[in-house]
Amino acid sequence: MRCVVVGLGGRGQHWVQVCKEMDIVTLVAGVDPVEQRRDEVKAKFGLKDEQLFSSLEEALKAVEVDFVLDVTPPSVREKIAEISLSHGLPVLAEKAMGESWEMAKRIAAMAKSSGLTYMVAQNYRFGALPRTTRRLLDEGFLGVINTVVVGFHRPWGMGAHYVEIPYALLIEMAVHHFDTLRYVLNRDAVRVWAHTWNAPWGWHKGDVGHTVVFEFQDGIMVTHHALGCSVGKADHWQGEWRIEGEKGSLTWEDGKLVYGRSLPPEQATVQELPLDPLPFVDTKAVLVEFVSAVKEKREPECSAQDNLKTLAMVFGAIESAKRKQWVELAELFEA
Ligand SMILES: NC(=O)c1ccc[n+]([C@@H]2O[C@H](COP(=O)([O-])OP(=O)(O)OC[C@H]3O[C@@H](n4cnc5c(N)ncnc54)[C@H](O)[C@@H]3O)[C@@H](O)[C@H]2O)c1
Known part of the structure; x- marks a missing residue:
């Protein structure tokens, strides 16, 4: 073509x-x-x-x-x-x-x-880390999953529109993680609460620090926390993830997929899992x-229709930060 x-x-x-x-x-x-x-x-x-x-x-x-x-x-x-x-x-x-x-x-x-x-x-969702994690969760590797935490700290968006537009990190970066969450969990977000800020040394005009809490379908609670003007240790672009399930945790540690379990003690383990080979990523x-x-x-x-569900997470988070209260994502589609 x-x-x-x-x-x-x-x-x-x-x-x-x-x-x-x-x-x-x-x-x-x-x-x-x-x-x-x-x-x-x-x-x-x-x-x-x-x-x-x-x-x-x-x-x-x-x-x-x-x-x-x-x-x-x-x-x-x-x-x-x-x-x-x-x-x-x-x-x-x-x-x-x-x-x-x-x-x-x-x-x-x-x-x-x-x-x-x-x-x-x-x-981002087309990477081996999300694809392998999604397959494992679909296969019931962790059993019921309930709590997810994603962290992202980097010196991000050094020029162009990234330093100019409000909520640049949410719109132009967290959008990848939010979309990947939908893919990996195979569920959509239902409601959101967010607080945003900027660090005093930052170079963006808008806020690039945030804590965002989503409730997904089936009551899965997801926290995304980020600072786009971090000058400290840079997280992997995919973010540092922790998914808690009834059979242990899956973590993304600097691009590696790690399975961990501490209870019961006889099943205790921390092991890196191989990523699925993919023709293209x-x-x-x-x-x-x-x-x-x-x-x-x-x-x-x-598709554009599907992506609206990802953008509802982004703009719902912005709306929540402005209103300082929980926002039902269905409200955005009704407006
Ligand atoms: N998926 C990813 O991982 C990823 C990574 C980086 C950037 N991006 C996205 O790519 C897009 C561009 O980002 P960038 O970093 O390249 O920005 P950039 O500022 O480097 O480039 C944007 C270019 O678009 C041009 N442009 C503006 N108006 C135009 C028009 N009407 N017609 C044609 N060209 C026009 C500008 O002159 C500029 O050269 C953004 O939406 C950004 O989010 C995605």
Whole structure:
């Protein structure tokens, strides 16, 4: 399938590289209003002048494409969705699917009425750690699960929109962990309570520290705590996880999967578990899922409709932090 990458910044250039490495797609054009970005892509990846454009409209007049890969900041997401879907083109879009809950709902509605594929690149859930953990939980490895804690502390979001927008860590980073929680637990969040803040030495305009508590289906309680301006020991990008079940715990320790049990004493153990081998992980697996879904005319994993349930966790948390009270996520869908 022929694709145009829209937005050639840090992440856009990663996608250009991925498209070049994957034979299921052919990169035919790149779009960025900033000349320097287009020049970088020309120099690093060998794209030609006639393949580079300053707007998507201009690109679509000049080249034939089969889908659009939107790697612009979330504030631009709706515009790219409008142009792409109105040209009959499926979209693979970076997270977050919009800078606000209202925008995300409009994009999902647009995608639905177009009948075209719209998938959000929630690549974290496509890693071996989440895939293996989900399989184990589905198989009953921990029995009933009840309590989950996820921590994330890193020097995160050093420039661009990450330092400008309010609640950047929730919208642009925790969104991956929230989506992965839905995937790993195979359940959705029902209600949320959140408190956010900023550390005095931080470099973001908005809050990048938070404690968020979710109640998931079946009464599973999940706490996500994070600081995006940490200058201390950096956590793994997937976060440090602890899942408590009746048969022990599964922890994610710096990218490793560990099973632990302390009771009964004769079953006490702490052991690293092997991760399932997967043909593709991360963004390559996202691309495979997107292309397969378009070809098979089925809804992809992380479709716009599905992703609303992830974004309800993000924007529900923001709403809770503002109101200083629990928020029922169903309320967002009713509004
Ligand atoms: N999934 C992940 O793990 C991951 C990692 C990093 C970034 N991202 C996402 O990728 C997106 C881009 O982030 P980034 O770090 O590359 O930001 P960036 O600022 O480096 O790049 C964004 C680019 O989009 C361009 N742009 C703005 N408006 C445009 C328009 N109308 N048409 C075409 N291009 C336009 C900008 O000029 C800029 O070059 C964000 O949504 C971010 O959340 C995802």
